[in-house]
Amino acid sequence: MPYQAPLKDMLFVMNELADLAAVNALPGNEDATPDTAEAVLEENAKFVANVVAPLNHASDKEPSYLADGKVTTSKGFKEAFTAYAEAGWQGVQHPVEFGGQGLPKLLATPCIEMLNAGSISFALCSLLSDGAIEALLTAGSDAQKATYLEKLVSGQWTGTMNLTEPQAGSDLAAVRTRAVPQEDGTYKIFGTKIFITYGEHDFTENIVHLVLARTPDAPAGVKGISLFIVPKFLVNADGTLGARNDAHCVSLEHKLGIKASPTAVLQFGDNGGAIGTLVGEENRGLEYMFIMMNAARFGVGMQGIGLAERAYQKAVTFAKDRVQSRDLAGSAGPVAIIHHPDVRRLLMNMRSQTEAARALAYVGAGLSDIAHNHADAEVRKSTLAVYEYLVPIIKGWSTEMSQDVTRDGVQVHGGMGFIEETGAAQHYRDAKILTIYEGTTAIQANDLVGRKTVRDGGAVAKNLIAQVRATAAELAAREGADFKAIEAQLSAASADLEAVVDFVVANVKSDIKSVFAGSVLYLKLAGLVLGGWQMARAALIAQQKLDAAEGDTAFYSAKIVTARFFADHILSQASSLRSAIVAGSSGVLALDVEQF
Numbered sequence: 001m002p003y004q005a006p007l008k009d010m011l012f013v014m015n016e017l018a019d020l021a022a023v024n025a026l027p028g029n030e031d032a033t034p035d036t037a038e039a040v041l042e043e044n045a046k047f048v049a050n051v052v053a054p055l056n057h058a059s060d061k062e063p064s065y066l067a068d069g070k071v072t073t074s075k076g077f078k079e080a081f082t083a084y085a086e087a088g089w090q091g092v093q094h095p096v097e098f099g100g101q102g103l104p105k106l107l108a109t110p111c112i113e114m115l116n117a118g119s120i121s122f123a124l125c126s127l128l129s130d131g132a133i134e135a136l137l138t139a140g141s142d143a144q145k146a147t148y149l150e151k152l153v154s155g156q157w158t159g160t161m162n163l164t165e166p167q168a169g170s171d172l173a174a175v176r177t178r179a180v181p182q183e184d185g186t187y188k189i190f191g192t193k194i195f196i197t198y199g200e201h202d203f204t205e206n207i208v209h210l211v212l213a214r215t216p217d218a219p220a221g222v223k224g225i226s227l228f229i230v231p232k233f234l235v236n237a238d239g240t241l242g243a244r245n246d247a248h249c250v251s252l253e254h255k256l257g258i259k260a261s262p263t264a265v266l267q268f269g270d271n272g273g274a275i276g277t278l279v280g281e282e283n284r285g286l287e288y289m290f291i292m293m294n295a296a297r298f299g300v301g302m303q304g305i306g307l308a309e310r311a312y313q314k315a316v317t318f319a320k321d322r323v324q325s326r327d328l329a330g331s332a333g334p335v336a337i338i339h340h341p342d343v344r345r346l347l348m349n350m351r352s353q354t355e356a357a358r359a360l361a362y363v364g365a366g367l368s369d370i371a372h373n374h375a376d377a378e379v380r381k382s383t384l385a386v387y388e389y390l391v392p393i394i395k396g397w398s399t400e401m402s403q404d405v406t407r408d409g410v411q412v413h414g415g416m417g418f419i420e421e422t423g424a425a426q427h428y429r430d431a432k433i434l435t436i437y438e439g440t441t442a443i444q445a446n447d448l449v450g451r452k453t454v455r456d457g458g459a460v461a462k463n464l465i466a467q468v469r470a471t472a473a474e475l476a477a478r479e480g481a482d483f484k485a486i487e488a489q490l491s492a493a494s495a496d497l498e499a500v501v502d503f504v505v506a507n508v509k510s511d512i513k514s515v516f517a518g519s520v521l522y523l524k525l526a527g528l529v530l531g532g533w534q535m536a537r538a539a540l541i542a543q544q545k546l547d548a549a550e551g552d553t554a555f556y557s558a559k560i561v562t563a564r565f566f567a568d569h570i571l572s573q574a575s576s577l578r579s580a581i582v583a584g585s586s587g588v589l590a591l592d593v594e595q596f
């Protein structure tokens with residue numbers, strides 16, 4: 001089934017929930033009008049549907065491979081990347097100064113969703129380049145910006161992120177790669193990095209590796225890590241390519257999913273040392289890498305949403321086509337399985353969670369634009385705090401959601417989902433990595449509890465909960481069973497979330513393990529409530545449009561039904577999450593390690 005971008009929903013969410021008008025009013029965003037947004041999304045949708053999406057299934061069967069030190073990517077990928085770069089898509093959200101289009105994150109976000117719906121394996125390359133660009137924009141010297149940014153923004157070169165080593169995964173304090181200062185101001189890099197996405201490929205003539213390493217006298221732990229640029233080919237003063245650097249791909253991983261994306265083991269410095277230049281100051285590398293990771297974490301959340309949408313579309317097509325069993329209400333013969341209530345439940349699970357996660361992520365993107373571009377420093381600061389609270393939720397919840405949705409997609413297909421022919425199984429396999437890389441869900445939850453909730457005593461969380469309550473009050477004022485049902489679930493779930501925030505803040509000092517025993521559940525609860533809040537807002541706006549007889553009535557009435565389903569079936573899970581969280585650690589930690 002060909003992928004068709006859900007442009008109607010994307011534009012509704014951008015305009016009505018994420019307030020594109022407010023983003024358009026920010027200094028520097030004058031071009032981001034609703035008309036431009038629509039035109040950009042339509043073009044991107046065409047590109048993805050025609051060029052990227054058709055490659056996805058075949059590339060799973062013919063992954064990238066390494067031979068004689070060279071990586072050949074799956075058939076069609078190189079040409080698609082060239083077309084992507086030439087059309088300017090890599091530069092959508094990057095500064096005009098470096099050749100980008102300078103459009104806001106709110107407009108780039110649906111483009112990222114579409115590209116990932118097309119093919120996660122393909123989209124990863126540009127996602128990593130986006131992160132490298134962000135890091136260099138923030139911490140790079142003028143000379144580094146001049147050398148690398150235009151080439152990265154245009155897609156002439158690509159970027160990678162080199163954190164992981166065999167002994168250093170979630171715990172980057174354990175990074176051992178060495179950086180030895182040279183007399184000319186450069187550094188020689190020695191070490192092994194594993195699991196490096198697009199660490200080697202055939203898309204472009206050069207690859208810009210951003211590498212975490214330690215200088216000789218660096219303090220132990222995360223405070224002694226620095227960030228370096230280590231290009232595959234050194235760059236001459238005039239911008240042309242120089243000597244091959246001592247950074248080589250020694251193997252590619254065989255994986256459960258995203259098989260077409262080359263995941264490389266990179267060896268630095270086996271032949272005398274790979275030449276790198278320091279980004280920013282020594283020992284501040286992790287701080288800079290976090291800039292890159294925050295951008296990338298948001299992007300991985302979007303991968304989950306794009307993938308969920310694709311799996312949903314495939315399941316709907318199959319459910320309309322596959323004929324099996326009579327209708328419960330009686331029918332002359334067997335009917336398409338979409339008529340069976342449980343198949344409908346699965347499809348509504350898929351649809352409602354995808355829409356809720358999309359709405360929350362786009363709202364987050366709009367907040368990021370305000371946090372970076374608003375004229376008032378106080379507004380920037382307070383909005384940044386809200387955006388940063390949302391990042392681990394958008395990453396963690398949307399990716400966990402994509403696993404549920406792609407699993408339901410397989411279930412809708414029955415046996416045809418389990419075999420590889422339909423592609424439903426590929427989506428399920430591809431989804432699994434999303435809860436692991438860029439920080440596992442547990443690492444997102446640690447961030448949510450530690451930096452985002454405890455540090456301000458739960459202030460940002462409580463502020464959001466107050467906004468959820470305000471929406472619940474609006475629902476209570478509306479007539480109709482759907483609004484009453486949504487209000488009841490949203491009010492109860494927001495009380496659950498508030499109780500959990502109180503529990504986290506009150507117990508983190510006296511019983512820290514109790515709090516972290518439920519941290520992933522807290523992340524999921526926050527996702528449910530905030531996603532449910534966006535669905536409730538969507539339902540209210542949809543009703544206003546229906547009352548005013550404006551626009552597409554089928555779309556708006558479906559939105560209300562979908563919001564009602566989300567409230568009844570998904571938001572209602574909040575109370576069980578709360579009970580598990582406040583039960584604390586007794587059940588989780590009481591067994592001795594020897595008892596396992």
Ligand SMILES: Cc1cc2nc3c(=O)[nH]c(=O)nc-3n(C[C@H](O)[C@H](O)[C@H](O)COP(=O)(O)OP(=O)(O)OC[C@H]3O[C@@H](n4cnc5c(N)ncnc54)[C@H](O)[C@@H]3O)c2cc1C
Binds near residue numbers: 169263440
């Ligand atoms: C396909 C693929 C692509 C990747 N791409 C890149 C890339 O481009 N660049 C890069 O640098 N890395 C990359 N990675 C590495 C990825 O980011 C790590 O695998 C990930 O961060 C987890 O680290 P780990 O595998 O060492 O697992 P571990 O850290 O060993 O974790 C194992 C388990 O322990 C849990 N755990 C660990 N510490 C904690 C804690 N403090 N609290 C609670 N639970 C904890 C984890 O949640 C997990 O469940 C990639 C990995 C894969 C598989």
